[in-house]
Amino acid sequence: MEPVIEERPGCSKQARRFSAFMKYAIRPIFRYSPLTKFMLRLAVVLDLGAPLLMRTSRDTEVERIRLDGFHGEWIRPAGVTNPDRVILYLHGGGFFCCGLRTHRKLVERIAERSDATAFSVAYRQLPSAPLSTSMADALASYRWLLDQGYAPENIVISGDSAGAFLAFTTALTALKTGLPAPAGIAALSPLVDLDHEARSTYPHTKTDVYIPVHRLKPLKRLLLAGMEGDPLPSPCDQALQNLPPVLIIVGSCEGLRWDAELMAKRLAEADVPHRLQIWENQIHVFPAFAGVIPEGMQAIDEVATFIRETTTPKHAAA
Template sequence: MAVTPAVEERAGCGRGARAAALLMRWTLRPLIVRLPWSPLLLRLAPFLDAAAVLMVAPRGTRVAGVPGLACRAEWVRAAGVPRDSRRVILYFHGGGFVACGLRTHRRMIARISGAAGMPALSVAYRMQPRVPIATSVRDCVEAYRWLLDQGYEAGDIVVAGDSAGGYFGFMAPLHAMREGLPRPAGIAALSPFTDLDIDVKVAHANAALDPFIPAWRMRDMVRVCFPGAELTDPWLSPVHADLGGLPPTLIQVGSLEVMRVDAESMAERLGAAGVPCTLQIWEGQMHVFQIFADLSREGLAAIQEIGAFARRVTARSGRPRAA
């Protein structure tokens, strides 16, 4: 039975958020506009994660590598989060499917861990164009399977991700459920990419307002990362998938960003499939504004909302095997 998504418009945009948006408009956006999606550039893109070594996690954060997966992964526990927590966040980073990783997102993930009071398993899935998108999805599914094998119950796992990671935040549960695995407790998606059709984003009013993402350049991303894909393929495009059976979902998006169209479309499709969904639209905020929480108090507030959602949808706490 269809349900109506809860749409929450969060008012207020402080000076810090406005300053961050101006910084992105003057620096990063011009680079994205000019830099080609060439083989050389794409080979260098993963080094962005190494350059993020100075983005240290908050004091008291504990980080531990995870062996046994086909890709790199690490546990991130904020100060005060118990090692034996039964509840866990499975997090997939963003970066346009070609960049970023464990270091770029560690600080934000640590804050989410602290807000939720549970550890986070951060997964650096293998990226395009080195591997096909199916391999990236497989890495994310196997990370979820690994948690289940470690003794965590599906009802204690919240899947989360931002941008391209938000894409995997939907695709990993869909593919996992297709393989007979139980659904997780919830999904938290930050500015998720959910629709391979870039034309709808280029035509959106936010294409002229987004301080970060030039909408038309996402055509290159789809060309490189989804070569030959049918834009409505339900096993490649979350917005066209059969979403019935997915768990309660929280979607956060900035009011200015071009990815707002994906967030709104996904919320509508989730509601049509009977999946409880809350869509939060944050006034004046840009793409994945939560990662700029050092500048934006709204980013900190949004992270607290993610933590509250994770606590609410996880069923119980206890003592799993130590991670």
């Protein structure tokens, strides 16, 4: 089986202008800020300030849910007719920044277009918790949804960047532990390989307009605390054969395109139904900026179509 790759040509003026802004205004901050515990703690400012720029619609209901050691929130857009269809969303941010607030508008848009509700997870992350805890919280969230009575065939796990890493590990660990597979996985600009050496020669690793992919190498030491000596938990190196259908969306010039193409290759080798969409000259997780980038909303519609097609809620069958 060959990887299923769809090229999405065209890049709007808005996307090009926003890319330039990210390159000159945001990239230097991410590229040169020291990876100390103090600086990692400062990253919480991103999440706290996000509501000023990323407001949800007034009619969207947001309900905070406390879980064991962490929390999440239900996002229920107005007009949803299929409450049985659920998106488990795991935000990106390099396992140390961003959170529910930074991603609330993106999750709302995906849920609204999918005619679904979403459960967005504030999993624990650096500097207070290593990767193993983030992975455990993501899995616990999926288990909690099942315990609430949601059918696995109506749950799609989605995430961006580091959150897409967790989306894959959640589905893989669920299968290993005897839990049922979700209906699908929707991954935006996924990180799937923690072996930075394999990625280091990829041309876009150093030229990505705002994500310093090369900094994964020093970050890995903090992420893998307590997992020394164990095999890397990279999703691309796991047994993928029983995964549900997968949709991957990535920009053509971003550093994690390497990961997206690698995962598509491994999914093809495992005969897992999948599609990799490569969008011309789009930045890392461009759907998150759909309010500025027209292609962002187009990509969200692709995700929504995938979610509707891979789930079978009772209301839809009636």
